[in-house]
Every structure is written in C-alpha cells, then in structure tokens.
Amino acid sequence: MPKPYPSEFRDDVVRVAQNREPGVTIEQIAKDFGVHPMTLQKWLQRAAVDDGAKPGVTRTEAAETRELRKRVRLLEQENEVLRRAAAYLSQANLPKRFYPLVTELAASGIPVTVTCRVLRLSRQPYYRWLASPITDSEVVEAYRANALFDAHRDDPEFGHRLLADEARDAGEPMADRTAWRITASNCWWSVFGKKRGRNSKKPGPAVHDDLCTVTDENGRVRHEFTADGPNQLWLTDITEHKTAEGKLYLCAIKDVFGNKIVGYSIDSRMKSSLAVRALENAVAMRGAVAGCVVHSDRGSQFRSRKFLRALSRHHLVGSMGRVASCGDNAAMESFFALLQKNVLDRRSWTSREQLRIAIVTWIERTYHRRRRQAALGRLTPIEFEAFMNTTVALAA
DSSP, rough: OOOOHHHHHHHHHHHHHTTTTTTHHHHHHHHHTOOOHHHHHHHHHHHHHHTTSSSSOOHHHHHHHHHHHHHHHHHHHHHHHHHHHHHTOOOTTSSOOSSSHHHHHHHOOOOOOHHHHHHHOHHHHHHHHHOOOHHHHHHHHHHHHHHHHHHHOOOOTHHHHHHHHHHHHHTTOOOOOHHHHHHHHHHHHHHHOOOOSSSSOOOOOOOOTTTTTTTTTTEEEEOOOOSSSTTTEEEEEEEEEEEEEEEEEEEEEEEETTTTTEEEHHHHSSOHHHHHHHHHHHHHHHOOOTOOOEEEOOOOHSHHHHHHHHHTTTEEEEEOOTTTTTGHHHHHHHHHHHHHIIIITTSOOOOOHHHHHHHIIIIIIIIIITOOOGGTSSSSHHHHHHHHHHHHHHHO
C-alpha cells in the first residue's frame, strides 16, 4: 500500500495546480512534484468540494464530526468523574483524598488527564504520590524551607547567607549552599538584590549533545555532515522572509545523504508546531526513520516539549549545535542561501500565499528534479537517491 502524502504537501500541490499558467497541464505539474496525475486529479476534486464548487462532504465537516464525537466521549468521561467523586467524598468512613479516586477511575478506563482536569489537580504531584510516599529528606527539606521563609518574611532585605544563619538559630541546621538552593527555587530574593528578568533573550541550554562534532588528528574540533545512506542524518532550521502581509516562516529538513528536502512546513508564525509539522511530514514521506540523527540549532522551537516528544515518538536521535555559530549547521544554511538567491530576493512579494507557492514550486520542481549538484556527481537529489537505491538493490 503506498504511503500517504502529508496534508501540507497536498495543499501546496493543489495551490500550484489551481494557479498554474496557461498551457501548463495537470500531468506536467504532477510530474514536477513526483505524484501520479490521477492522484492530483483526486486532490483537485476534493479541493473543489471543500471550496463549495461541487457537492459533497468537505474535510472541514468531516473533521467537525470527528471532533463532536470526541467531545461527546470526553463529556461522558467528565460526568462519570463528577458522579464518582460525589459518591466517593460522601462516604464518612473514607478519607477525603482525591489521589486514590484518580487511581480508581484510571482502573475503570477514564484517563488520568481527564480526571485531573475535572478535579483541578496537577498530574505530576499525583504521579509522584503514586510512585512513592514522602521521604524523610523531603520532610527535612520542608522544615528548612519553613524556617527560611519565616526569616525572609521577618527580614526581606536578608540574602541567603543571613537567612541560613537565622534558620540555624531557629534549630534547622543547613549549609549556605542549601539555603541558596531553597530560596532560589522559591524566588525568595532580597529586596536589595539585582533585578532578575523572566524573559531573558539568551538562548537556552542545549537539550541534546552535538553528535556532528569530530576531532581531527591535530586536535581541532570541526563539524562533519556526512552520511553513508539515507535517513541517517537530517539537518533542520527555520528561515523567514517579509511580504506585504507580514513575515512567512519556512522550516525545512534536509537529508545529508542526497541533499533532498525530505520535509518542510510553512506558516505565518514561528511556533514549535511549525518544527513539529515539518518533522511529521518528513517521517510520513520517508517511512522507517528510527535511529536517524536530527541536527538543529538551539532555537526554542527545537528545544520545545512538543518537538522532543515528536523525536521520541518516531525513535529519532536529537543533536544540537552551539549558540550563534552558523558553521554548526552550515549544510542547512547553504540551502537557505540558495532559496534566498533563487526565490526570496528575486522580487517583492505581495501576499504570503504567493510566496508559499513560489517556495514549494522551487523546492519540488527545481531543487529536487532539475538542479544538478557537483557533490552528487552532477545528479539531482531525486536522481541520486534513485541511483543509489538501484545500486544497493543490485548488490543485494
């Protein structure tokens, strides 16, 4: 069974087909994007139904029906939580604790997420309670925190060292470092201390090791973006360009083996969902990708929980370069430089839709199928991968 195309890719191909120039046939567009002409015809018919030009159930209506069914099932679960909670708390012989109720409802098939949301509980404390009871060290920590808080409330100008002295006098011995850790975690700062901004613009710490770093025989550290086969090393980054309607952002993923853009996503906002959609599109187009290394910079989109969960879900390995070092992702920057030169800077763009069509057309038709690369033996990325796959099949 052929693998399905990502929805964003289908929408882009339909846009190009609907806005094609006179004399350009559907078959030519299908060939440029590597899809079957009948498949493109079906996509155009579905787009006509969604636009109201033809009768039928649109994708929006089908999605609304699925969402309504999901909502009904969720409401039934929430009603069951409230019913069981009322019955549970009405029994005088049982302690009024919610955590055992959450466990009972989970055994009945109601997700912990639903129960905690209805009862306004946090899931992390529940899982900690479920894993183990309160330890002695946590009790000692609580007494120390109470002593430090009492001292901070009495003298807000004291720093952590003076607060530790006050706590020791109150009968809670601790090191100055321990006092600093407790006060810092609870944001008990001295009123005379320096201001601590919450919205720092400095890049956050790397969530992955840099797996593309190698050390040569002279001891110099450099990056090496090479792969012996497809789906071994992917590079990803985000670029932006201005239009009359505002900025348009592109997140692209390139396979180092054949320099092919295996997945991309385009949106008007640079959120973590942009990087997640690009990764999901790449996995959908490539199939078995477990163990592939995905190298990126330290952008917040690639450090987000959504992106990390997507990597874990598909068994991908993350890699992250240094801060403010374009050489750590030079292979991806070279692709963006080509895109900038051949598309973005060629003219001024009045709308995001117009620029989006130009980007996907250049990637799928020109970069993948017409632009030969010296590093690939004067072959295009599509020709190179087809040649290598054929060679491997014959060798087997």
